[in-house]
């Protein structure tokens with residue numbers, strides 16, 4: 273069972289800054305973490321490896337500092353890491369990112385399964401997982417909430433959709449994007465951390481893989497960010513404090529009246 | 538042939554067209570009006586009669602491309618993607634809008650890659666740029682902390698998924714009867730991928746968890762103290778004709794299942810009314826609900842950040858407030874039994890956005 277997990281490094285705080293000119297994020301001075309939703313993909317991969325054996329390769333496209341994300345995944349139990357980095361990738365949208373990652377995956381060798389996060393908490397598109405499947409022509413299940421069965425040549429999963437859960441069987445190799453319900457991410461172990469520290473990661477640029485440079489970065493991206501605005505969060509609400517029976521009654525009365533004014537009840 | 542016309546991707550289940558399809562027509566009508574072009578809906582499904590498809594015309598579509606086949610009964614992305622790409626190659630639309638549902642958010646990236654189109658996820662506003670006629674797509678990013686406007690200057694079609702409930706469904710206009718055309722397209726079996734099999738479906742055990750489609754969401758958090766107390770929340774939700782949501786803390790404690798979770802690692806909801814009870818309003822929770830029309834918070838801590846986004850707040854013990862509220866609503870329901878509800882006006886997000894340097 274060879275598993276590939278694309279993971280993204282994202283800024284930790286919710287107060288990230290944007291570059292007005294390029295519309296991309298300023299990452300300097302912001303602590304970076306593994307995209308929280310990718311931890312569920314990592315955990316799922318490790319559980320599959322524990323049961324069926326095999327090897328997990330985590331890959332990320334990002335600045336050189338994104339190797340920290342790979343090492344964190346390795347300290348949890350992944351085996352190998354590939355960092356795709358270079359100026360030519362800067363400003364990639366989901367089309368260009370999916371393209372670059374799918375070319376890395378082609379280069380990385382034979383695999384049975386790709387596990388991606390449902391979406392990254394910064395860009396919040398959820399398009400890269402399906403995008404990679406589309407480039408590689410792999411069967412795809414998004415919003416996977418449970419792995420029901422794995423055989424030599426197929427995987428059966430449940431996916432969480434609006435109305436409930438549906439069961440799909442996909443031939444392998446396949447790509448799944450996973451939601452939080454699928455697992456509970458473990459913490460890195462001490463041994464894992466030591467291994468991660470020593471492990472030599474593969475560092476690739478566009479020179480090292482077969483890739484069409486015209487499809488990379490800002491110039492390979494169909495979309496352009498043209499404006500960034502900040503929505504006002506604060507609303508000027510009406511507030512009532514409950515201290516006794518009487519204020520309790522007033523508060524509830526006023527709330528009911530408020531809901532009536534808004535034509536909810 | 539140049540790219541022309543606005544398309545919306547309609548969704549249907551069991552022979553019924555879903556409401557999001559009509560929301561997309563509201564969006565599409567506005568764009569087609571500005572561009573002076575045709576508006577068409579694409580419906581890939583099974584068991585839809587032409588009369589049912591005709592409703593898309595009554596609600597604003599000039600054309601409906603209907604692909605109806607037993608093989609398309611269920612959403613299997615590979616098959617739907619092949620069918621849609623085939624239509625795109627044939628008719629070359631300039632803009633394609635789909636709903637940001639689990640199927641829309643799966644189908645659109647799959648297609649966009651293969652037709653080499655730009656795709657913007659989960660838009661809350663769409664407009665046409667005056668000089669160029671480009672589609673301007675605005676969406677929340679980074680947990681709703683910023684709004685980004687995105688365009689696709691050089692690639693066609695321009696594709697976007699649109700957040701459900703971010704606009705009203707287009708109403709039926711009887712005068713449009715016979716004004717449009719339902720074009721039935723024979724399903725070409727060669728487009729069947731046939732690799733992925735759908736083995737089954739189950740509804741979530743207990744209750745309605747389709748929190749993204751609900752008009753009213755009543756959500757509970759750690760302040761509820763234990764699973765049984767969610768009964769209070771359920772009762773209130775029922776009285777308001779809504780569904781139950783939850784914070785991650787409540788889900789992680791197994792008080793309620795994950796499909797109810799609202800927020801960064803759960804679902805984004807935009808109901809008319811969101812009531813947060815015993816929820817502090819952490820930034821990750823706000824990311825999933827702060828674009829709701831009306832927000833009500835009940836919390837004993839006056840400093841709780843949830844109050845910053847609330848239109849109405851009660852600072853008090855939820856175990857006193859909620860039962861009292863349930864009782865008051867019960868009385869009201871009794872008194873007004875038989876009177877039907879009128880829908881609430883939808884304020885758009887646009888009114889809350891201001892330009893700002895960051």
Ligand SMILES: Cc1cc2nc3c(=O)[nH]c(=O)nc-3n(C[C@H](O)[C@H](O)[C@H](O)COP(=O)(O)OP(=O)(O)OC[C@H]3O[C@@H](n4cnc5c(N)ncnc54)[C@H](O)[C@@H]3O)c2cc1C
Nearest residue numbers: 758759760784785786800801802803815816817819837855
């Ligand atoms: C990567 C990441 C992703 C996350 N994703 C999500 C997400 O998707 N959704 C989400 O919700 N959170 C998410 N979180 C967690 C989030 O940061 C908060 O921890 C969580 O929302 C807190 O839940 P809570 O408000 O129920 O609990 P608390 O923060 O503990 O708040 C409980 C509130 O209840 C009030 N209270 C207590 N007793 C009473 C009473 N008797 N009467 C009235 N009020 C009372 C308290 O004053 C307090 O304000 C995420 C965190 C991270 C790091």
Ligand SMILES: Nc1ncnc2c1ncn2[C@@H]1O[C@H](COP(=O)(O)O)[C@@H](O)[C@H]1O
Nearest residue numbers: 278279333388389391392397398399400
């Ligand atoms: N730069 C990247 N490097 C590696 N994986 C990525 C990258 N961007 C996105 N992904 C993967 O795609 C998923 C969805 O990301 P997104 O489409 O950006 O919301 C993430 O959870 C990752 O698994």
